[in-house]
Amino acid sequence: MIAFDFEYYKPSSIAEAVETYSIVQTQGKSAMFFSGGTEFITFARVNKLKADAVIDIKGIPECNVLEVQGNELVIGATMSLNKITESKLFPLLGECVKQIADHTSRNKITIGGNINSELIYRESVLPLLLTNAKVKITNGNEVETVSLDTVFNKEMKLKPGNFLLQLMVDTSYIDLPYVSLKRTKISKVGYPVVSVAAITKNNQIQVAFSGVCEYPFRSAKIEAILNDSNGTTDERIERVIAHLPSSIVDDIQGSGEYRAFVLKNVLLDTLNVLERVK
Numbered sequence: 001m002i003a004f005d006f007e008y009y010k011p012s013s014i015a016e017a018v019e020t021y022s023i024v025q026t027q028g029k030s031a032m033f034f035s036g037g038t039e040f041i042t043f044a045r046v047n048k049l050k051a052d053a054v055i056d057i058k059g060i061p062e063c064n065v066l067e068v069q070g071n072e073l074v075i076g077a078t079m080s081l082n083k084i085t086e087s088k089l090f091p092l093l094g095e096c097v098k099q100i101a102d103h104t105s106r107n108k109i110t111i112g113g114n115i116n117s118e119l120i121y122r123e124s125v126l127p128l129l130l131t132n133a134k135v136k137i138t139n140g141n142e143v144e145t146v147s148l149d150t151v152f153n154k155e156m157k158l159k160p161g162n163f164l165l166q167l168m169v170d171t172s173y174i175d176l177p178y179v180s181l182k183r184t185k186i187s188k189v190g191y192p193v194v195s196v197a198a199i200t201k202n203n204q205i206q207v208a209f210s211g212v213c214e215y216p217f218r219s220a221k222i223e224a225i226l227n228d229s230n231g232t233t234d235e236r237i238e239r240v241i242a243h244l245p246s247s248i249v250d251d252i253q254g255s256g257e258y259r260a261f262v263l264k265n266v267l268l269d270t271l272n273v274l275e276r277v278k
């Protein structure tokens with residue numbers, strides 16, 4: 001049960017959503033966007049968050065797109081993880097999001113909600129970091145398209161009142177050789193101890209990580225190490241561990257030492273697959 005009352009709005013256009021947010025704020029109330037709602041409901045039930053109003057963006061047509069337009073795959077922010085997998089439009093993304101939660105939850109969980117999640121994992125962002133995706137976001141009353149890395153640094157950095165509408169991936173990326181590997185503590189369903197997505201482009205391996213540090217990331221330094229033909233595979237992997245952008249997560253899912261061990265094995269598997277197709 002959720003122990004507080006909140007207002008529920010379901011606008012049918014971008015302008016209406018922006019206006020609703022503004023009106024609610026003017027009334028001195030707190031508002032948040034609501035996509036699949038799974039995280040809102042989970043956190044609200046245990047009093048980890050509170051909002052006076054939620055603005056459900058599933059009624060906005062731009063958020064419900066999932067199709068190739070010209071040379072871009074356009075993914076609406078409210079697309080459920082299952083719909084993305086079932087569409088088979090972007091195999092790496094489909095495979096990566098298929099490893100999040102259980103099948104029933106993935107009918108509700110959306111890509112926009114996962115990327116904007118308060119949790120540290122945000123696994124669906126990995127393929128998007130690898131493919132230099134663009135995002136369509138609101139900026140006040142305007143809509144703008146920017147590269148993902150201008151608004152995603154460890155987490156989405158949207159100003160209050162702005163929200164994610166769409167993600168766009170250049171179609172030249174979607175059929176590249178890929179690997180998506182996730183390791184959890186016990187069962188198949190669980191937060192990642194380590195999750196890695198990788199592709200090869202122009203004979204270079206590109207790789208993004210979740211579960212290793214306190215945020216998902218892609219690192220030019222790590223990719224340079226992995227693509228360096230000097231040294232053995234084991235030496236390159238040791239250098240990767242030494243060049244992680246911050247300390248390894250050490251929590252109930254796995255100690256830092258255990259995560260480092262799992263990461264080494266996942267990188268070995270990744271290189272084994274991708275170096276054969278380079």
Ligand SMILES: Cc1cc2nc3c(=O)[nH]c(=O)nc-3n(C[C@H](O)[C@H](O)[C@H](O)COP(=O)(O)OP(=O)(O)OC[C@H]3O[C@@H](n4cnc5c(N)ncnc54)[C@H](O)[C@@H]3O)c2cc1C
Binds near residue numbers: 040
């Ligand atoms: C059983 C279970 C297992 C899970 N396992 C994993 C896992 O292994 N890996 C992983 O990465 N995650 C995992 N999660 C976390 C889950 O993916 C996120 O909590 C979920 O993605 C939230 O999606 P949602 O669409 O329900 O978001 P919502 O609850 O609707 O929103 C989540 C947050 O994002 C904001 N938001 C939503 N949409 C937008 C938008 N378009 N623009 C701006 N802000 C927005 C909301 O305001 C809210 O703060 C798991 C969750 C469950 C329930």
